[in-house]
Amino acid sequence: MSALPTGDRGPEVLVPHWLAAPQRTQLATAVRQALTSRLVHPVAVIHLEDVLTELHVAAARDAVWPASAARVRLATGWDDDVLPVRLSAAELSSVLTLTELPPSVRELLSGNGTA
Amino acid sequence: MTDTRFGGSAGLLQRLRPARVDVADLRDVAETVLPSLTTARLRLELVRRSGAGSLVVLEEDERHQRVHLAELADDMTRAGVPATHDGISDALVAWVANRPVTDAAAAAAGVAVLDWVDRAETAIGWRVVVRRGALALPWTPSSSVGSATLDRTRSAATGRAGDVPLDLRVEGPVALWSHPDVPLLATAALVAPERMLQRIAAAGLDMADMHVVVTPRRPVACAGPAIAARLAGETTEASVTVAWARLADLPWL
Numbered sequence: 465m466s467a468l469p470t471g472d473r474g475p476e477v478l479v480p481h482w483l484a485a486p487q488r489t490q491l492a493t494a495v496r497q498a499l500t501s502r503l504v505h506p507v508a509v510i511h512l513e514d515v516l517t518e519l520h521v522a523a524a525r526d527a528v529w530p531a532s533a534a535r536v537r538l539a540t541g542w543d544d545d546v547l548p549v550r551l552s553a554a555e556l557s558s559v560l561t562l563t564e565l566p567p568s569v570r571e572l573l574s575g576n577g578t579a
Numbered sequence: 580m581t582d583t584r585f586g587g588s589a590g591l592l593q594r595l596r597p598a599r600v601d602v603a604d605l606r607d608v609a610e611t612v613l614p615s616l617t618t619a620r621l622r623l624e625l626v627r628r629s630g631a632g633s634l635v636v637l638e639e640d641e642r643h644q645r646v647h648l649a650e651l652a653d654d655m656t657r658a659g660v661p662a663t664h665d666g667i668s669d670a671l672v673a674w675v676a677n678r679p680v681t682d683a684a685a686a687a688a689g690v691a692v693l694d695w696v697d698r699a700e701t702a703i704g705w706r707v708v709v710r711r712g713a714l715a716l717p718w719t720p721s722s723s724v725g726s727a728t729l730d731r732t733r734s735a736a737t738g739r740a741g742d743v744p745l746d747l748r749v750e751g752p753v754a755l756w757s758h759p760d761v762p763l764l765a766t767a768a769l770v771a772p773e774r775m776l777q778r779i780a781a782a783g784l785d786m787a788d789m790h791v792v793v794t795p796r797r798p799v800a801c802a803g804p805a806i807a808a809r810l811a812g813e814t815t816e817a818s819v820t821v822a823w824a825r826l827a828d829l830p831w832l
Contacts, residue, residue: 478813520751521802521810527748527755528797529816550813 480548487569492519494564511558522549582658586673595710598662600655602648606633608667616675634644640681641721680709685718689736690743692764694795700817703793704830707736708763715763732832743767747778752806757798765799772823794818
């Protein structure tokens with residue numbers, strides 16, 4: 465692990481949010497509803513589309529390398545369907561502005577609570 | 580590093596406090612097990628010697644191995660093999676199954692797959708493997724193999740690899756390829772990326788600039804470059820991302 469020099473933007477940091485399958489479905493539904501409503505700012509549209517991509521990529525990541533998430537589930541006692549969904553700060557804030565987002569998912573994403 | 584030559588990995592406790600595999604027990608098991616594994620090409624023999632200790636002789640085509648029974652018993656102990664008749668028997672069967680691949684077997688049944696170039700898992704290359712049950716074993720050409728035979732074997736293995744049936748799972752913008760029984764074979768389809776692209780397109784996914792994320796022995800992930808980077812960039816596991824057009828440029832191991 466190395467610290468980036470101050471002022472260097474570097475690659476975007478993606479922070480894991482551990483969500484169970486129903487919560488991932490709720491998140492995807494809320495994002496799709498927002499995208500079809502056409503009331504979203506064009507920049508936010510890009511971030512929200514990336515969130516939909518990440519939901520698929522999180523599942524693909526777990527299919528290719530299941531061991532690391534499995535270790536966390538074993539240590540925490542979480543169910544098998546809990547996966548880390550990795551979001552950038554911009555993606556997360558775009559999601560948190562959605563009125564369609566169920567309160568339970570909002571709580572998980574905005575706080576440190578998990579699954 | 581875990582010794583996988585004796586089959587499944589032992590539990591942690593068994594590896595920390597292994598019960599000793601006795602040479603006499605191994606000799607008893609070898610006397611009954613080895614004859615049952617012998618074939619027309621594969622000669623397995625237990626050579627009893629009073630002073631220097633007994634040997635297991637394994638001969639198949641150009642491959643010859645002579646292993647001291649005491650050494651084999653020690654290796655089994657270190658690998659955490661249960662010191663029971665069944666445990667030793669299973670380990671001996673697995674040891675024979677893990678024997679080196681002969682030049683003739685590679686020429687007749689070799690399949691091209693991608694494997695790690697080095698133990699540090701920093702780069703990948705093509706390798707000829709031969710399937711034995713649930714195992715895919717690497718072929719190291721013997722010193723008698725000339726360049727023409729080497730080319731023929733690799734070329735035939737490449738042809739066979741394209742015919743290995745793989746499972747395709749589409750996860751949004753990501754296509755995942757896996758082999759139901761032998762994880763190392765998941766990369767076999769990469770010998771013919773155009774055929775993969777056709778199958779991905781038939782599954783409803785448009786992937787013009789396909790990039791492939793490869794971790795040998797794990798499912799292969801295909802996606803556009805940005806998504807492939809997102810997939811591979813957020814894991815601590817070793818992987819190599821390659822544009823599909825560059826797959827043919829990877830070296831042979």
